Amino acid sequence: MNRFLDLADFSRDEVMDLLALARRLEAHPEPQALAGRILGLLFMNPSLRTLSSFQAGMMRLGGSAFVVTPGQGTWNVETRTGAVMDGGAAEHVREAIPVLASYCDALGLRAFAEGKDLAADLAETPFRLMAGLCDKPFINLESAMNHPCQALADWKTMDDLAVPRTGRFVLSWVYHPRALPLAVPAAVLHMAAQRGMEVVVLRPDGYALPGPVMAKARAAAAASGGSVSETADRAAALAGAHVLYAKEWGSPACYGDVDAESALRRPLADWQVREPWFAGTRADCHFMHCLPVRRNVAVADEVLDGPRSRVVREAANRMVVQMAVLHRLLRGSR
Amino acid sequence: MNRFLDLADFSRDEVMDLLALARRLEAHPEPQALAGRILGLLFMNPSLRTLSSFQAGMMRLGGSAFVVTPGQGTWNVETRTGAVMDGGAAEHVREAIPVLASYCDALGLRAFAEGKDLAADLAETPFRLMAGLCDKPFINLESAMNHPCQALADWKTMDDLAVPRTGRFVLSWVYHPRALPLAVPAAVLHMAAQRGMEVVVLRPDGYALPGPVMAKARAAAAASGGSVSETADRAAALAGAHVLYAKEWGSPACYGDVDAESALRRPLADWQVREPWFAGTRADCHFMHCLPVRRNVAVADEVLDGPRSRVVREAANRMVVQMAVLHRLLRGSR
């Protein structure tokens, strides 16, 4: 393993092996496993969990890390192939990535969707190009359409909580003042399907996830014995749910059209998770969210501060699963 | 000890024990004492000394540190309880603090005063709430009304310089273009009183420190055998002083009222420490300041570059005393 780009690149058994390694490192720390190894972290976009958990994870394995943040102490970088660089970017990723790779033993990259052209973002062309520029082990810290570290942490969180493999997992759209990327919903949807769950995507009209995202999840469900469906009917979706996973995302139907998206979004402020959403779920239904979350906009305090909330545990599991990823990338297959 | 929030939480003997540990670590380095331990540092406000000295201190004890700076590569965070987060902040401290705590072995937080409502800032409500969200050892890196690391470093600096326990300590207001927080004057005033000194607060009319701040210092003085007085008479204050500690702060009398504060402050530019200020002090009177300092505005070059200045030593002692705090927090009572 020398790339961690997408959970879909791994079989269900391989993911479970990785989770077993995470669990082993949790139970039996290996404070020297990565002694002398260096992780480079390149952030094109803001971060709290990824920034801190990758550094802490390396340190807990005896390694170290450095952080590069274009626009914050580092030159702005260009990602477009063939660009005439007469604007704000002083450096191209074609240089920046191989140079950073030369300093470290593994490189992580965060680069969000551009948010203008859905087909382009679905293709992940710039991200795959950037990954291809790195001759060291490479980690996706969130790309246009993926966030495999989040998905892996969420899988472990459900295992920790003994959520049944075949449990009902409802991924629900929630309101946000702006159109956010599709990376987390796409990654989490696929993860739940790959885990073998009964997955329901609950979203208002206009917010159906793109066809290729749904198709990829359906393929994973078919392989694992799970299922994927979608609806705009909240009560139907949530009936009997083991997990409600809330996420904000922009409308694929008017992707890149800010005005149309705002108009579509405006009447949907009631898509804020409140306690009554759980009326028809299982009594022990868990509430999940990848964070950051806008309180009392996307999710009410009563839910985040209530007994169903697993959001801090999910975030804590980020470090744990990432330690397994780093261990696997830098120490080989076992 | 698993909180370092305020020197007032410790008895005079406990503070002296901590200083003895600092001195021991200075004389006998322990480069592996905190091997494998991780410090998280969350900065809501700018820093030079705190940022670098806490990292360096951890490294000198064999540990490591990561830094999170909302608004600089990390999401802006909301601190108000019950906020409807439809503005610039994407994340709430109710999530951010427990998540960061899960990655580290101790967490430090800097969060300055809001500067609008004096009673609210005096109550330190948000800071104590944030400290309460952290289930790991927690360090105050400067709150609305406190800066215990600075106070502890200053205490050690005076010990280093053999300033008598009962020496005359003059905390003087000095000019600054803006109203700065009360954290350092409040912390340093209390420290000098707790040390047992003859403390005089020298400040122009309108800049008397808040009643609760003075009362807290007077209580510390009563316990230690020291005293606390205040005056606007510079010559009277400085007569016989062992230490002149200069600090800029905003008027408590017109707290949060920018226009009134500016009008009050405008005629006070002569409150800039110059060599003649030392005419009536002891010949060996030390000049202290917590830094950063605006040269030739708050303090003249002739003083900062002269033989009385201890400002670099104070800053150097920040690392030393913080190593003792970290050692105590992460290694237990001895």
Place this chain on the structure above:
Amino acid sequence: MNRFLDLADFSRDEVMDLLALARRLEAHPEPQALAGRILGLLFMNPSLRTLSSFQAGMMRLGGSAFVVTPGQGTWNVETRTGAVMDGGAAEHVREAIPVLASYCDALGLRAFAEGKDLAADLAETPFRLMAGLCDKPFINLESAMNHPCQALADWKTMDDLAVPRTGRFVLSWVYHPRALPLAVPAAVLHMAAQRGMEVVVLRPDGYALPGPVMAKARAAAAASGGSVSETADRAAALAGAHVLYAKEWGSPACYGDVDAESALRRPLADWQVREPWFAGTRADCHFMHCLPVRRNVAVADEVLDGPRSRVVREAANRMVVQMAVLHRLLRGSR
């Protein structure tokens, strides 16, 4: 050795000793050589390579590093002696440098030219003053007129590539939307002369390097058996070249005069390195650039992506030679 400010401070043999150490560390890593040692890095200006390669280099030798970036999480700093600090800067380097030095075992500083007064920038007065404020080993991470780490890495790169000591080295001005500092051209010119090469500075009218820069390089060439000449004739300059080293810089003739400089620069956009530039060079002529580079503005994709380009190797060598500098500064003369 306790200062690394300028390659000119070292004899040719001393530089070659340093490169031999770099080569030894490359072949025989010393992962504990600087265990427990701390490097402080103070960046007044943006960085990618310097920021990451110094951190990674320290880590590869078992040490650690902290980064301070005024204006990005740290107070803005004033560098002018005698300044009345009533503007945007809250702290003076007269405090910041000794304070940071007290926390670390070696300090690096990046502080670009002010770009207003050529004589002042040539004098490097503020930088030498700042270096003088540091009582620990000190490293120039790029000053107004120097970048010794870049120059040393480039020397090693040419050694790696077996470029003859007496080979023809063409330093060519290339186009950039703005007037950039003279630090890299001055440092690289001197390096090639000190290495003993046949150095040609190729630049349009108005872009001749300042007299003192040329004189210093000529003195180095005289000592090493090399030569330095300059011309605006591209074909003549490049005939038989072993190396084409491209660099953007502002006109010394209208230094600090933005409008005049823009007018002078405007017609020069064809000074973009393209493959035809190599028509008269040696067949195996290497292309070098210090990075960051604006693609298709300063240098065309066809050159950067072609077989002549050594830009990533140069950047990779930054870490390697800096490890030698750190080793020498922190471990003594051998």
